[in-house]
Amino acid sequence: MTGGMNTQFAVAVHVLTYLAGVPEGHAVSSDELSRSANVNPVHVRRVLGPLRQAGLVASRPGVHGGWELAADASAITLGQVWRILHGVDPVLGVHRPNPDCPVGRSVQDSLVALDRVVVDGLVRELDRHTVHDLVGGDAASLVR
Template sequence: MSTNTQFALGVHLLTLLATLAPESLSSEAMAESAMANPVQIRRALGRFRQAGLIASKPGVGGGSHLLKDPATITLGEVWRVVQGENHVLGSYPGDPDCAVGRNIQSWVIDVDRRARQAIEDELERTTIAQLVARAHEPRLDGIE
């Protein structure tokens, strides 16, 4: 699964949990809502558990619930949990005997750092609580 898909899935799951708070929800129910495989859901939930955003109870009657106020969870935080230290733009080794090859990585890494900062700055402006509020707004295309 690509990072972008994982981010979108993570936002979906946290917004769903925030909508149903304080109730817990099973990974199967979340998978149905996200139209994803329950294994993908459990992997995503594992990252959010490790980050302290959710708690989960396994077994029958179990499920996951938010540990933090949705108004304090920014999309930037979700991005950092999903993205980790991975490059936004990717990287590859260049030929050290080539003038471009020996320098390209440092140039790309510099652009990557700035791109990552721009993404995080934008995502810090939106919280899960704001998405919960928008979930109940009528859509402009008339589909609900």
């Protein structure tokens, strides 16, 4: 966590993009990925676990072991990565007001509904882009 913000999505996209640029058959260690992403190796492994369960990455044990992409980078959308890591978690930081407060209940219901709209819009936009789109590093091509 950096500055209170969850960095799992950014680290996941970084790691997936890194792995997409590695020659096929070459595995990358968690340490190498953590150095590239500039985060703790434990954080990288926490991100890689759900990605492995979803079939996006695979790990190989042994001396030449490590992590590799298990899916085509052009088939992995950023929205898919978001859903794997965040599911239906709120993005607006919705709080739990006093249940006896009518204002709190009303605001809570409105914020929850608004949060769904925001998440749906976010994921819809992320679904327009793939890991392959990021391999070239041309951010301007993403904003169209």
